[in-house]
Amino acid sequence: MENICKSYNLGTPVEVEVLHEIDLTLERGEFVALIGPSGSGKSTLLNIIGLLDRPTKGRLFVEGHETSTLDDAALTRLRGHSIGFVFQYHYLISAFTALENVMMPILADRGFPDAAMRQRAHDLLGQVGLSPWANNLATNMSGGQQQRVAIARALAMNPALILADEPTGNLDTKSADQVFQMMREVNRANGTTFLLVTHSPELAKRCDRIVEVVDGRITPAGP
Amino acid sequence: MNPLLPFEWITALRFMREGKMQTIFIITAVSIGVAVIVFMSAMLSSLQANFLKRVLTSTSHIQIIRPDQVARPLRLEPGALEAATVQTPSQRVLSIDQWPAIIAQLRQTPGITHVAPAVQGSALVVRGDASRSVSVTAVDAASYFQIVALPDYLVLGQPRLGADDIIIGIELAKDLGATLGDKLTLRSNTAAGRTVTVTGIFDLGNRGANKNNVFLALRSGQALLNLVGGATSIEVTLTDIYAAEDVAQDIHAWSGLQAISWISSNAQFFTAVNAQQTSNTLIRAFVGLSVAFGIASVLVVSVIQRSKDIGILRAMGTSRGKVLRVFLIQGGLLGMAGSIVGAAAGAGALIFWHGYLREPDGSELFPLVLEPSLFLSTLLLAALTGVAAAAVPALQAARLDPVVAIRG
Numbered sequence: 295m296e297n298i299c300k301s302y303n304l305g306t307p308v309e310v311e312v313l314h315e316i317d318l319t320l321e322r323g324e325f326v327a328l329i330g331p332s333g334s335g336k337s338t339l340l341n342i343i344g345l346l347d348r349p350t351k352g353r354l355f356v357e358g359h360e361t362s363t364l365d366d367a368a369l370t371r372l373r374g375h376s377i378g379f380v381f382q383y384h385y386l387i388s389a390f391t392a393l394e395n396v397m398m399p400i401l402a403d404r405g406f407p408d409a410a411m412r413q414r415a416h417d418l419l420g421q422v423g424l425s426p427w428a429n430n431l432a433t434n435m436s437g438g439q440q441q442r443v444a445i446a447r448a449l450a451m452n453p454a455l456i457l458a459d460e461p462t463g464n465l466d467t468k469s470a471d472q473v474f475q476m477m478r479e480v481n482r483a484n485g486t487t488f489l490l491v492t493h494s495p496e497l498a499k500r501c502d503r504i505v506e507v508v509d510g511r512i513t514p515a516g517p
Numbered sequence: 518m519n520p521l522l523p524f525e526w527i528t529a530l531r532f533m534r535e536g537k538m539q540t541i542f543i544i545t546a547v548s549i550g551v552a553v554i555v556f557m558s559a560m561l562s563s564l565q566a567n568f569l570k571r572v573l574t575s576t577s578h579i580q581i582i583r584p585d586q587v588a589r590p591l592r593l594e595p596g597a598l599e600a601a602t603v604q605t606p607s608q609r610v611l612s613i614d615q616w617p618a619i620i621a622q623l624r625q626t627p628g629i630t631h632v633a634p635a636v637q638g639s640a641l642v643v644r645g646d647a648s649r650s651v652s653v654t655a656v657d658a659a660s661y662f663q664i665v666a667l668p669d670y671l672v673l674g675q676p677r678l679g680a681d682d683i684i685i686g687i688e689l690a691k692d693l694g695a696t697l698g699d700k701l702t703l704r705s706n707t708a709a710g711r712t713v714t715v716t717g718i719f720d721l722g723n724r725g726a727n728k729n730n731v732f733l734a735l736r737s738g739q740a741l742l743n744l745v746g747g748a749t750s751i752e753v754t755l756t757d758i759y760a761a762e763d764v765a766q767d768i769h770a771w772s773g774l775q776a777i778s779w780i781s782s783n784a785q786f787f788t789a790v791n792a793q794q795t796s797n798t799l800i801r802a803f804v805g806l807s808v809a810f811g812i813a814s815v816l817v818v819s820v821i822q823r824s825k826d827i828g829i830l831r832a833m834g835t836s837r838g839k840v841l842r843v844f845l846i847q848g849g850l851l852g853m854a855g856s857i858v859g860a861a862a863g864a865g866a867l868i869f870w871h872g873y874l875r876e877p878d879g880s881e882l883f884p885l886v887l888e889p890s891l892f893l894s895t896l897l898l899a900a901l902t903g904v905a906a907a908a909v910p911a912l913q914a915a916r917l918d919p920v921v922a923i924r925g
Contacts, residue, residue, distance in 0.1 A: 337924075346832060346920045367836055374834015381923060387826045389531035394518060399833040407518040407527070451834070 295319070298352035300338055300510075312338050313510045316352070322454065323485040325478065327498035330507035336491050337459060339507060343489065344457045345373040357454055374403055378448025378486075380458040380477075385440040386432035392443045393419060393428040399450040418446035421483075422476055438469030442476055449480060455487045456480075463493065474500065525839055528830075529846040536819060540851070543815045547855020548862060550808040551899055554801050555863025555891065560870070561797055563886040565790060569758070570884070572783060574666040575721055577633075577752035578761045581623075581768060581776045583613050610638045610707075612747025619772055620751060628756050628764060633660035634748035636738040640705040642685075642731065644693040651689065651731045653703070655738015664752045667719060667732065673697055674717035678734040684717035686727030703733075707743035808899070809906035812851050816844055816910035820917075827914050828922025837915040844911035845904050852903020856896045864892075 300313040312335045320326055320343075330336045341347035342354065345361060354361045357376050361369065378399075386395045396415035401407055419425050422442040432440055441461055448456045458477065462470035474497055481488050490501060498504050506513045518527055533540045588606045613619065616634055623632045636655040641648055658678040662668055668676035672687060674697045683701060685693075695701060695715055704710040713733065721727055739745050753768075755761055761778035768776040780787060820827070827840055864887055874882045 341920050344832070370831070370834055370836050373832070379829075379832045381829070387829060389528075389535040389826075397518070398830070401518075401524045401527070402830065402833060402835040402839065405523050407520050407522075447833070 295343070295355075296353045298339075298342060298349045298354060300335075300342060300347070301350045304350065311350075311510065313342070313349070316510075316512055318505065318512060320455065320487050320489060322487055323481070325481045325488045325502045326490065327501035327504045328489055328491045328507065329493070329495075329498050329504060334507045335510040336507050340457050340459055340489070340491055343455075344377050344379060345369045374399060375451055376454050378451065378453040378456040380441065380444045380448050380456060380461045382460040382463045385437075385444040386447070388432045391429050391431055392424060392435065392439075395432060395443055396446045396450055399447060403451065415446070415450065418449050419443070421449075421480065422446045436469070437465050438472055441465060441469070441473045445473070445476055445480065449484070449486065452484075453486065455489065458488060458490045460491050460493065462497065470494075470497075524835075525842040525846055528843045529850065532819065532823065532826075532843070533847055533850065536822070539815055539819065543811055543851055544855045544858060546811045547808050547852060547899065547903075548859035550804040550811075551856045551859025551895060552863040552866065553804055555860050555895055556866050557797055557800060558891055558895075559863065559867050559887055560883070561793055562888065562891070563867075563871075563883040566886050567883045568786060571722065572779060572786070573758060574669065575726070576779060576782075577664045578755045578758055578779050579753040579765045579768065579776050580782075581613070581619070581751040581753065581772070581774050582749065583611055584773065584775050586611075610742060610744065610749060612636075612744050612749060613751065613774060616748040616751060619774070622771075623751065623753060623768070626764075626767075628760060629753055630756055631660060631663040631752075631754045633657055633664050633752045634735065635661065635750045635752055636735060636742055636744055636747065637749050638705065638738070638742040638744075640703050640731075640741060642689070642693065643702040643704065644695055644699065647693050649689060649692055649728075651685075652729050653705075653731055653733060653738055653741065655733040655735050655741070657735045661752065664754050670719040670721050671717045672720045674715070677716045678732065679716075680734055680737055681711075681713050682716040682734060682737075683713040684719060684732040685715055686730055687718050687720045688724055688728035689731065690715070690718045692728065703731075703741055705741050705743070711737065711741050713737070805898070805902055808852070808855070809902050812848050812903050812906040813909060815851070816848060816907050817913065819847070820844065820910045820914045823914075824917055824922045827917050828919045831917070831919035832923065840917075841911045841915035844914050845907045848903040848905075848907020848911070849900045850903070852899040852901070852906070853896060855903075856899030859899075860892050860895055 295316055295318045298313055298316040299311060301309055301311040303309045316339065328336050328340065338347065342349050345356065356372060359372060361372070364372065387398065390398065393412070393415050396418050397407065397411050400411045400414065404411070416425065416428065419428050422445055424439060424442055424446070427435060427439060432443070435443070461477070462473050465473060477488055477490070480486055490497070492498055586606050586608055588603050590603050620632050620634060623629055633656060638653050640651060640653045642651050656678070658676065662676060667684065674684070676684070678684065683703070685695065690696060693701065697715055697718065699715050700712055701715060702710050702712050719727070733741065739747055755764055758779070762780045765776035765778040768774065830840060867887070868885065871881065871883070871885045876882055
């Protein structure tokens with residue numbers, strides 16, 4: 295990210311700049327914690343990195359692609375192939391089973407379901423230790439299980455980067471630890487880059503690097 | 518997941534299955550609307566078909582008769598004023614000039630299927646002390662029965678018209694106390710009487726027609742009405758019954774004769790049909806609109822309920838187009854499912870009414886006409902209505918900002 299700024303209500307008297315000249319590089323295979331107080335701009339930064347939102351100024355490169363010139367369809371495609379998401383709430387699509395949720399990103403990309411897709415989803419569920427729950431509906435699983443399915447889903451397209459917005463924020467300590475361990479294992483096994491928004495200093499300390507956002511700016515921090 | 522279905526269909530079907538109650542309620546609402554449309558349309562076409570069948574099997578499509586006789590007062594020399602009172606002349610029963618040549622030409626005309634000459638006039642029919650005035654139609658049985666299906670209406674006897682045969686209506690037979698094989702005397706005011714034998718008794722389903730009409734052989738009628746070798750009318754049938762008015766005008770143009778189409782002689786029927794069709798179209802339009810708004814409102818709610826799912830789908834790389842199609846498909850499926858149930862219910866209701874509503878004699882009030890085209894067009898229209906109704910909610914879903922949607 296080069297010199298990224300984000301303002302809301304542009305051109306109005308109540309224009310607010312929430313991110314100021316952010317420069318940030320995530321190296322391949324890194325496991326980075328993004329911390330900061332509420333309202334500091336963490337989620338906005340995560341949305342910009344995840345191509346869900348556009349910066350007002352600055353340049354963002356994802357796997358070498360400069361994104362400011364891409365239209366919505368191209369951004370969607372790049373997001374689908376390069377970035378996986380794990381959210382704090384609303385983990386899974388309730389109309390589908392765990393296995394189908396994991397298949398969804400591949401299905402959305404390729405159009406028709408096939409055996410290879412199903413096998414890939416099975417493998418990923420196995421990787422997060424949920425093979426026996428493959429045919430359970432999302433609503434019949436615990437929060438921790440759902441979040442592990444969400445991690446498997448985020449991995450479905452084998453993305454370079456996974457953005458996790460407080461993935462353990464809504465879980466008990468034991469489940470939170472399991473989910474964190476899971477992400478760490480995936481990071482080590484697959485070399486997937488993780489950017490993890492967290493309020494937990496404990497979890498942040500267990501990451502490779504800590505990036506702290508305060509008042510829309512990155513402050514020097516970390517081990 | 519069905520490997521034959523693409524992402525959009527799978528997602529749409531799952532969303533509908535998950536919102537089972539909403540889906541059932543809206544399909545029920547669509548079904549009721551479609552049932553009303555199918556029932557009304559089928560009932561209307563049944564009644565129309567019934568009327569057309571009755572009209573077109575008991576009369577010709579075009580009847581050609583002589584032009585009215587007009588009085589031509591003698592004129593004074595040019596420039597002189599005159600104040601003449603011209604009395605309308607009485608219309609004598611006269612033959613059409615050169616009718617065989619006209620029939621020959623009609624038979625060459627494309628679109629005309631059958632042509633038959635007839636002699637029509639009035640006479641008195643007498644049996645013993647009983648006598649009745651009747652309208653005589655004298656025809657060449659072979660060609661005329663191709664036009665008017667009199668044999669189908671016979672309740673007794675044979676459709677045979679020899680030189681001394683007569684076919685009479687059931688009411689007239691009752692009035693005269695006559696039955697098959699009885700002799701009747703026919704008298705006209707222009708020629709001597711004639712004794713004929715009853716060979717058939719018909720029931721046209723109309724008391725007046727059954728009481729007043731008798732059929733003779735053409736030559737017998739010509740002799741009875743003093744029109745030897747003549748024909749007072751030419752009856753014509755067509756391949757396209759709705760072209761009758763145009764064909765009648767053409768015939769009038771080249772022959773100078775009066776050509777009266779069944780359409781102009783049943784003008785009131787067409788006025789009634791038009792009124793019915795207009796009200797039917799209005800009802801269809803309003804039912805269609807309420808169905809469309811019903812589907813739209815359910816989908817608008819569904820988009821709001823599923824905004825987080827839509828956000829997740831968008832975040833995982835689903836394009837706006839695919840999200841749009843997921844909701845359009847739901848609209849189309851709701852419309853189509855509702856129309857299948859509704860069409861079945863409408864047809865069921867019609868079959869019930871058909872069995873329930875009967876003439877006093879137990880015969881059907883109207884024939885059951887269930888055209889596949891009505892069901893297909895209703896199905897297609899309902900699916901299209903569903904897709905159109907889904908357009909607004911689908912666009913709303915496609916335009917959802919994933920950031921806002923996920924945050925809720």
